[in-house]
Amino acid sequence: MCELFAMSAGQHYTAQDYLPLFADKARANMSGWGIGFFREGQVHIEKSCEGVYEGDMVHDSFQRLARVIGSRIIISHIRCPKAGHQQESLAQPLTDHFLDHHWLFSFKGESESGHGYDSPRPLMRERLLAARVFEFVRDGLEALQGASPEHGLYQGLAAACQQLISRYPGEYAFFLANETVLFAFLNHGEILTYHPPEARGESLVLTTVSGGLTRYPEHWCAYPHEDVRHGQILIISGADLLYLGRI
Amino acid sequence: MCDLFALSAAQHYTAATSLPLFAVRGRQNVHGWGIGFFRHRVPVVEKSGDQVFAFGRLHVSFQRLARVVNSPIILAHIRYKTSGEVDECHAHPFVLTFWGQSWIFAHNGKAPAIEPYVSSHTPVLEAASDSARTFEFLRDYFADAEPRRPHTQFDVILREALVHLLQRYPGKYNFLLTNGQVIWAFTNHRQFLMLKGSEKLEDVLLLTTIEDGLSSENWQKLAAREGRGGRLLLIAGGDLILSADLLP
Numbered sequence: 320m321c322e323l324f325a326m327s328a329g330q331h332y333t334a335q336d337y338l339p340l341f342a343d344k345a346r347a348n349m350s351g352w353g354i355g356f357f358r359e360g361q362v363h364i365e366k367s368c369e370g371v372y373e374g375d376m377v378h379d380s381f382q383r384l385a386r387v388i389g390s391r392i393i394i395s396h397i398r399c400p401k402a403g404h405q406q407e408s409l410a411q412p413l414t415d416h417f418l419d420h421h422w423l424f425s426f427k428g429e430s431e432s433g434h435g436y437d438s439p440r441p442l443m444r445e446r447l448l449a450a451r452v453f454e455f456v457r458d459g460l461e462a463l464q465g466a467s468p469e470h471g472l473y474q475g476l477a478a479a480c481q482q483l484i485s486r487y488p489g490e491y492a493f494f495l496a497n498e499t500v501l502f503a504f505l506n507h508g509e510i511l512t513y514h515p516p517e518a519r520g521e522s523l524v525l526t527t528v529s530g531g532l533t534r535y536p537e538h539w540c541a542y543p544h545e546d547v548r549h550g551q552i553l554i555i556s557g558a559d560l561l562y563l564g565r566i
Numbered sequence: 567m568c569d570l571f572a573l574s575a576a577q578h579y580t581a582a583t584s585l586p587l588f589a590v591r592g593r594q595n596v597h598g599w600g601i602g603f604f605r606h607r608v609p610v611v612e613k614s615g616d617q618v619f620a621f622g623r624l625h626v627s628f629q630r631l632a633r634v635v636n637s638p639i640i641l642a643h644i645r646y647k648t649s650g651e652v653d654e655c656h657a658h659p660f661v662l663t664f665w666g667q668s669w670i671f672a673h674n675g676k677a678p679a680i681e682p683y684v685s686s687h688t689p690v691l692e693a694a695s696d697s698a699r700t701f702e703f704l705r706d707y708f709a710d711a712e713p714r715r716p717h718t719q720f721d722v723i724l725r726e727a728l729v730h731l732l733q734r735y736p737g738k739y740n741f742l743l744t745n746g747q748v749i750w751a752f753t754n755h756r757q758f759l760m761l762k763g764s765e766k767l768e769d770v771l772l773l774t775t776i777e778d779g780l781s782s783e784n785w786q787k788l789a790a791r792e793g794r795g796g797r798l799l800l801i802a803g804g805d806l807i808l809s810a811d812l813l814p
Contacts, residue, residue: 329607329667329747358578413758419763419804468762469786471800471808498576498801499638499747514716520666540717553719556802557747559665562721 321411321427323510324395325494327501327521329557331389336515337524338385338395339377339534346372346550347459347478350405351398351497355412355423356390357498362421391557392496396425410448412494413426417457418464418472418498418552427527428507452493455483472500473564480504480550481566490547492527499556501525505531509543512560523558567593567656567756568674569762571642572742573747575770576803578636584767585625585632586644587780593619595646598657599628601669603637604746609668613657618644623631623787638803639744649681650695659742660691660701664708665715665723665743671704673697674775675755677737688708700739703731719807725798728752728812732795739796740775747802749773754796757789758805771804 322345326334338354353366371378389514412425426449434446438454459479463470476495484491490507503510503525511531513524526532531539542563544551554562569592573581589599600613612635618625643658652657659672676696683699689708691698707727711718731739738755751758751773759779760773766781779785788809791798795812 329745359624469760469788469809471806471810472807473800497803497805500805500807554800554807557667559743559748560719561748561800562808563719 320401320429321399322397323425323492323494323527325425325496325501325503325525326393326522327525327555327557328391330521331391332518332522333386333389334393335386335425335478335522336517337532341395341492341528342381342397343370343528344528344532345397347399351407351410352396353410354381354384354388354393354395355414355425356388356393357421357495358390360421361415362423364412364423366407366565367388367410368405368407368410391498392423392494392501392556394423394425394494404416404447405443409445411449413442413449413453415442415453415457417461423496424449424493424497426452426491426493427488428452428493430487430491433487433489435563436487452483452491454545455487456495457478473510473552476502476504477552477566480552484550488547491550494525501555503553503555504550505542505544506547507544508543509541510553511539511541513539514558518558521558523555524558567674568643568645570672570740570742570775571676572751572773572801573640573768573770574749574801574804575706575753576774578638579768579770580633580636581640581768582633584772584780585640586629587661587767588642588774588776589618589624589628589644591780592644592777595644597647597652598645598654599625600643600657600659600672601628601631601635602641602659602661602672603635603639604670605637607668607746609661609670609746610709611659611661611670613654613659615653615657623716639746639749641672641742641744641749643674648676649678649697650693656693656695658697660693660698662691662701662705665712665720666706669743669745671741671743672702673700673739673741675738675740677735677739680731680735683735696737700731700741702728703735704743721800724750725812730799749801751797751799751801754790755813757787758787758799760788761785771801771806773801776803
């Protein structure tokens with residue numbers, strides 16, 4: 320299955336130490352990769368349909384981007400062959416503009432019925448589960464924020480995720496971020512978090528890679544979830560995990 | 567009673583329109599004022615024991631700061647003392663460091679029960695007021711919880727601290743707390759008014775305790791619900807992220 324990576328910091332940071340580790344740990348997923356970040360409120364995404372590993376080396380562009388990209392929030396995705404498509408344009412992260420923000424979205428999961436969602440504002444026509452999930456969550460958030468502006472984004476996201484897993488049962492995990500806040504949702508597998516010691520508490524790394532990205536899995540905090548009928552949402556801003564809500 | 571103001575945006579912003587309105591509408595608060603924000607993650611606070619509005623005019627420095635302060639998050643406080651002296655040291659906001667970062671805190675309310683509180687950590691705030699002791703209480707709780715930091719979300723510690731605060735030192739609390747990235751707001755006695763996407767003021771998220779808000783637009787009222795201990799808000803990047811009762 321695909322793997323997800325995110326880094327959140329209080330100020331611009333590079334993920335040069337952790338993106339290559341992410342590529343290494345997820346090297347079995349040889350079907351494309353992407354890195355998304357924010358610069359002055361705008362989204363930038365670099366992606367490729369090539370394997371993140373070439374021979375024994377991390378993809379040259381991936382390595383260079385890892386060193387160069389600086390942002391408060393960086394999201395990366397490594398695509399598995401099971402995703403069923405090879406196009407660069409279908410690699411993740413995905414992006415859209417809604418609720419006055421540019422958003423990055425990165426997804427892993429499976430759902431037999433999830434492809435069935437028909438959004439009034441589709442991101443793309445191709446059969447891509449990540450796009451359908453992003454559209455569903457976006458449409459739900461917009462509808463709920465419009466109806467109840469006194470509710471927080473979390474309440475809207477929680478309601479949308481609840482509807483998602485009840486209407487389209489499946490296994491879902493995703494990162495959704497604007498330039499300030501990162502939401503992580505999962506109803507299966509686990510998300511692991513890690514405060515890099517060299518950053519002295521200034522950044523937080525998240526991944527779905529089992530055991531984390533460093534040599535010591537015990538240094539990672541795991542947020543597992545196995546009951547696909549429910550889920551949990553983490554709210555992260557800066558280097559802090561602010562909130563964990565269960566659906 | 568004092569009044570609070572906050573601006574939250576995804577980018578740097580000035581509160582050149584809304585801050586003066588806040589001061590004018592809250593001019594019955596005659597015991598000082600303060601503005602707090604972050605510059606490169608370092609807290610900056612400008613405050614005064616002077617009246618924010620006197621002889622029909624806004625305090626000149628307040629006006630100038632309102633035009634100049636440029637930050638994604640700006641807090642302001644205008645004071646009507648219920649505790650402590652009238653001087654710059656007792657004006658809000660206050661600054662303390664915990665959970666690995668600096669925090670700016672502004673409070674309105676009345677909590678005489680906490681005035682005798684003696685902090686177990688340093689530094690202590692010079693001000694002798696319920697607000698200063700409240701901030702120290704929160705700082706102390708987070709400092710004692712530091713070993714739990716890697717695996718405990720901020721919200722859990724804050725809720726625990728507030729529940730203990732209200733149990734040990736019952737009172738009326740209403741505060742803003744920011745690290746420059748997010749704002750936590752809490753109230754157990756007054757409502758906050760929130761406006762997003764104003765056409766008359768700044769097109770950001772604005773929050774205040776001023777009754778009816780700062781313009782004739784559709785300000786959302788966010789208040790504590792009966793029996794729920796208070797209302798906790800999380801704001802970031804110009805959005806209300808979370809609005810929740812203190813108690814389940």
